[in-house]
Amino acid sequence: AKDGSYATGIRTAYGDTPAHLMYISSFGFADNFPPQSPAYAGSAINYPFLPHIVSASLIKLGASLVTAFMAPVFILSFLLIALLIFVPWQITKNLKAAILVPLIFLLSSNLGFLFFFQAHGLDILSAQTLFQEVWRDEPTNVPQHNIIFMNVMLGSLLPQRGILFGLPVFLSVLFLWFLATKRSIIASSLLTGVTLLFHMHTFLALLLVA
DSSP: OTTSOOOOSSGGGTTHHHHHHHHHHHHHTSOOOSOBOSSSTTSBOOSOOHHHHHHHHHHHTTOOHHHHHHHHHHHHHHHHHHHHHHHHHHHHOOHHHHHHHHHHHHTOOOTTHHHHHHHHTTGGGSHHHIIIIIIITOTTEEGGGTEEOOOHIIIIITTOHHHHHHHHHHHHHHHHHHHOOHHHHHHHHHHHHHHTTTOHHHHHHHHHHO
16 A cells, blocks of 8 residues: 555455565565575474465665566466466466366365355346455355365465465476376476475475376
């Protein structure tokens, strides 16, 4: 905002975003390298910090904190959607099926949407309804009806920066495994190792799949 304050816009990010800004600021403004924990002075950092290093590098190049924070989000979001189509397409050779993959993944949730349609009908086309009822209030997360399941965009991709780096790497490694050449296996091994610095859960998922 113009007064210098920040707002996340969605409730799922109010806890994560300040932590991410703390890490980015420590690298971008406080020259925190080699990395130490910005929360506990003098302690080793025990969090995958490479996503924050990327944003801090943009700050060093002259970007504002907001731009450095959001630029990787936009770029990686488009990359993720592209890979969600490309990798299944290459594996199945079925473009129509591949196009369905990002739709199923990004819109994944549960029947909580029934409560939305019951209350608003087809008013989802309204911009105000789309933001307030779908984006902000999460119709698939309805604790009063014992439905607690956040959409992957609101629950993971937006608040958790690491997964935006991890998922493209995960899909890339799957594709390299599918190619099954000597070079692709070496490349997949390198990517898997680097994933530790991006997103631990992606690393563990690759180990399980392997």
